[in-house]
Amino acid sequence: MIKLILDYLGGYLGFLRGSIQDLLPIILVIAFFQVVILQKPIPNLGQLLVGALLVVIGLALFIRGLQISLFPLGDAMAHAFTRKGSVLWLLLFAFFLGFGTTVAEPALIAVAGEAAKVAAVGGMIEYTEASMDDYAFWLRLTVAFSVGLAIAVGVMRIIKGWPLHYLIIGGYLGVVIMTAFAPEEIIGIAFDSGGVTTSTITVPLVTALGVGLASSIKGRNPMTDGFGLIAFASLTPIMFVMIFGMVI
Amino acid sequence: MGLFDHIINVLLDTIRDVIPIMSVIIGFQVLVIKKPLPNLGVIIKGFILVILGLAFFLVGLQEALFPLGKLMAEQLTDPAFIHGTVVDPAQAINWHEYMWVYIFAAATGFATTIAEPALKAVALKASDVSGGTVSVRGLRVTVAIGVSVGVALGTHRIVVGAPLHYYIIIGYLVVIVQTFFAPKSIIAVAYDSGGVTTSTVTVPLLAALGLGLASTIPGRNPVIDGFGLIAFAALFPIISVMGYAQLGQWRYRKQMKKLGKQRQESKHGSDK
Numbered sequence: 001m002i003k004l005i006l007d008y009l010g011g012y013l014g015f016l017r018g019s020i021q022d023l024l025p026i027i028l029v030i031a032f033f034q035v036v037i038l039q040k041p042i043p044n045l046g047q048l049l050v051g052a053l054l055v056v057i058g059l060a061l062f063i064r065g066l067q068i069s070l071f072p073l074g075d076a077m078a079h080a081f082t083r084k085g086s087v088l089w090l091l092l093f094a095f096f097l098g099f100g101t102t103v104a105e106p107a108l109i110a111v112a113g114e115a116a117k118v119a120a121v122g123g124m125i126e127y128t129e130a131s132m133d134d135y136a137f138w139l140r141l142t143v144a145f146s147v148g149l150a151i152a153v154g155v156m157r158i159i160k161g162w163p164l165h166y167l168i169i170g171g172y173l174g175v176v177i178m179t180a181f182a183p184e185e186i187i188g189i190a191f192d193s194g195g196v197t198t199s200t201i202t203v204p205l206v207t208a209l210g211v212g213l214a215s216s217i218k219g220r221n222p223m224t225d226g227f228g229l230i231a232f233a234s235l236t237p238i239m240f241v242m243i244f245g246m247v248i
Numbered sequence: 249m250g251l252f253d254h255i256i257n258v259l260l261d262t263i264r265d266v267i268p269i270m271s272v273i274i275g276f277q278v279l280v281i282k283k284p285l286p287n288l289g290v291i292i293k294g295f296i297l298v299i300l301g302l303a304f305f306l307v308g309l310q311e312a313l314f315p316l317g318k319l320m321a322e323q324l325t326d327p328a329f330i331h332g333t334v335v336d337p338a339q340a341i342n343w344h345e346y347m348w349v350y351i352f353a354a355a356t357g358f359a360t361t362i363a364e365p366a367l368k369a370v371a372l373k374a375s376d377v378s379g380g381t382v383s384v385r386g387l388r389v390t391v392a393i394g395v396s397v398g399v400a401l402g403t404h405r406i407v408v409g410a411p412l413h414y415y416i417i418i419g420y421l422v423v424i425v426q427t428f429f430a431p432k433s434i435i436a437v438a439y440d441s442g443g444v445t446t447s448t449v450t451v452p453l454l455a456a457l458g459l460g461l462a463s464t465i466p467g468r469n470p471v472i473d474g475f476g477l478i479a480f481a482a483l484f485p486i487i488s489v490m491g492y493a494q495l496g497q498w499r500y501r502k503q504m505k506k507l508g509k510q511r512q513e514s515k516h517g518s519d520k
Contacts, residue, residue, distance in 0.1 A: 022368070025359035026449075030316060033352055038323050043316070050251065051312020055363070058305030061297045062365050063372075069294020071373070072287065077273070080281045093276045100268035106261065107451070164436050165427045172420045179413045187412060191479035198443045200302060201266060204369035207440070211377055222377045227436035230370070234443030234482065 019059035023052060066204045074208025082216040087159060094155040097209075098233060099148030101202040108143055108193065112136040115189045115241075122185050124248060139244060143193050146240035150232035151206060157228070158213045161220060164228045171235045178242045186245030194238040198230055206230060254311065259303040266299060305365065309449060317356065318456040324352050325460040346407050349461065350400045356453055357399035357481060361392035366444040374437045382437065390492045391441045391485040398484030399454060402477040406461045406468060412476045419483040423490070430490040431497050438489035446482045454478060 034042050042048060081090040102108060116125070116132040116139070125131045157167060179187055206229045214226035277285060285291060323329060330345050361367060371387045405415060427435060454477045462473035 022363045025362045026313060029352075029355040029359045030313070030320065033320055033324070033348075033355070034316075037348055037352075038320065038329070040323075043319075044312075048312040048316060051308040051310075054255075054304045054308030054311065055313070056308075058301045058303065058308055059363070059365060061301030062305060063301070063368060065294045065297030065299075065301055066369055067294075067372070069291045069298060070369075072294075073273070073285070073291055076285055077276070077281075080283065084281060086280075089276070089280050093272070093280070096272045096276075097269070100272045104265060104268050106265065164439070168439055169424050169427060172424060176417045176420050179416055184412075187416075188473075188476050188479070191416075191476070191482065194443070194446075194482065198366065198447065199265070200366045200448050201269060201298065203366035203444055203447075204373075205269065207370055207373050211373055221433075223374075223433045224436055226377060227370075227374070227440050229440075230443040231436070231439030234446075 015060040015064050016056065019056045019063070022059055023055055027052065062200075070201070070204040071208045074205045075212035078209050078212025079216050082213065087156075090155060090159075091152045094151040094209075095148040097148075097202075097206070098151035099144045101199060102147040103140060103144035105199055107199070108140055109136075111189060111193055112139045112143075115139055115186075118185050118189065119248070122183070124183075124245075135248070139193075139241065142240050142244045143237045146236040147233050150236040151229055154210065154229040154232040155213065158210060158220060158225050159217065161225065164224070164231075168228070168231055168235065171232075171239065175235070175238050175242075178239060178246075182242040182245050186242060190238045190241035190245065193241050194234040198234055202233075203230060206233070251307070251311065255303060255307050258307050258310070259299070262299050262303045262306070266295075270295075302365075306448070309452075314452055314456075317453045318460075320352070321453070321457040321460045324349050325457070325464050327464055346403070349403055349407070349457075353403040353454075353457055353477075354396040354400040356457065357450070358392045358396035360450040360453055361395045361445055361485075362388060363449050364445060364447050366447045367391060367441065370437070370440055370444050378433070382434070386492075387437070387441070387489070390488050391445055394441075394485035394488030395445050395450065395481045397488070398480035398482075399457075399477055401484075402480035403457065403461060405476070405480075406458060406473045407465060409465075409467060412473075412479070416479055416483065419480075419487070423483070423486050426487065426490045426494070429494060431493050434490060434493035438486050438493070441489050442482045442486040445485050446478050450481060451478060454481060 031042070034040055077093070081093065084090075113132075113136050116136040119125050119135055120127040120132050125135050153167075156162075157164065182190070207227070210229040211222045211226035214220040214222040220226070277283075330349070367388055368384070371382075371384045374382045374387055375384045401415070405412070430438070458473055458477040462468040
């Protein structure tokens with residue numbers, strides 16, 4: 001395993017340089033504010049340097065890995081499904097990909113727990129462990145379902161060639177209208193769950209799937225039709241969580 | 249907890265996160281597609297790199313950058329730092345006293361977005377698909393500028409205590425109007441970039457900043473205000489990416505017009 005890491009780091013110094021550039025702004029911001037504005041020494045400098053080194057190596061490995069693995073994988077699955085020609089299986093795959101990657105997402109579990117507390121304090125549900133756990137569980141299922149639905153609808157859009165902006169604008173209008181009516185406590189959580197659903201591994205895979213589909217279906221443009229799955233996946237949880245907040 | 253234990257723990261967590269994705273892919277590959285994947289060896293190797301990379305990345309963030317970032321957010325939002333002295337909470341809040349908080353928010357938003365791996369993935373793909381018309385760095389910097397403007401405005405909102413939904417509603421209306429005028433090819437990428445900015449690096453630091461602000465300013469609710477910043481970070485990149493494309497289009501048209509004029513003038517010149 002160590003040999004594998006060294007192989008890639010040694011062979012791809014460019015990736016390492018790229019990830020140093022990616023991290024540099026953060027280091028500069030921290031140094032500037034800590035030393036110049038707050039006028040305090042940087043605490044645990046050694047630990048900070050070790051952390052920064054890990055971030056740089058991690059980013060380099062991740063980017064290399066997604067280029068040789070996640071991108072080709074999403075692409076290959078897209079082509080395989082197009083050759084198979086079964087829309088139903090493709091939609092099911094899209095749904096499960098969205099549902100499966102979201103339901104176990106740690107950030108979502110955290111947000112759902114937080115939301116249950118807010119709901120209990122606000123008197124929407126009983127302030128007991130059981131009812132809070134129940135609330136958090138159903139909220140998680142709601143979000144995961146909405147992401148699965150989003151990827152499936154997004155894939156359907158690519159197949160049919162529906163214009164993205166009408167769907168997204170419709171969605172945004174829905175969000176805007178709902179924001180005006182939903183209980184205020186749920187709004188922040190709704191928007192937050194829109195953000196947490198698109199995890200770092202899901203994004204490259206789903207992007208590659210969309211672009212792969214758009215380039216293997218005749219008459220679709222990868223640029224205008226291939227992207228947009230992530231947009232769906234971050235839009236529907238906002239709507240569904242607000243509905244969830246209004247219903248419960 | 250030692251560094252090594254931390255790495256192992258995060259590695260196990262990452263593997264656990266990947267299991268649902270793997271099982272969906274393997275399940276469909278074996279039961280539905282029924283054909284072996286091309287280059288299976290390389291894909292497995294790449295998957296290992298992705299998992300290892302993500303684990304190192306997360307450990308590095310958690311060991312060093314997050315604690316320090318959160319500490320700084322607390323210090324910057326500390327009333328003693330902002331007002332110079334400890335003031336009584338009854339005193340009115342001057343929003344311009346928080347200038348360093350806005351600048352910190354903008355700088356953090358920008359810097360964390362540049363380091364966001366999911367955004368890099370989308371940018372790589374967009375550059376690839378557009379044949380280089382959309383550059384990897386250009387897209388990432390544009391998105392980062394959007395995030396930084398968004399969170400600066402978001403922190404200002406927390407300080408003055410304006411209702412979140414006005415900002416959200418106006419922001420989305422701007423996005424809708426822009427959609428009709430922006431070049432068609434950028435719209436999908438712009439929408440996607442709104443979703444990827446609020447990820448691994450950005451969310452924890454912004455949440456800390458929002459919570460720090462909301463808990464030191466009297467009358468703010470940490471739950472509502474802490475979360476709100478993330479909504480800003482997701483909304484503004486859409487505006488900035490479409491705006492950047494519109495700017496490019498506008499400059500292109502102006503140049504074409506100028507070129508056309510010049511051509512006409514030189515035609516007239518040769519006629520004489």
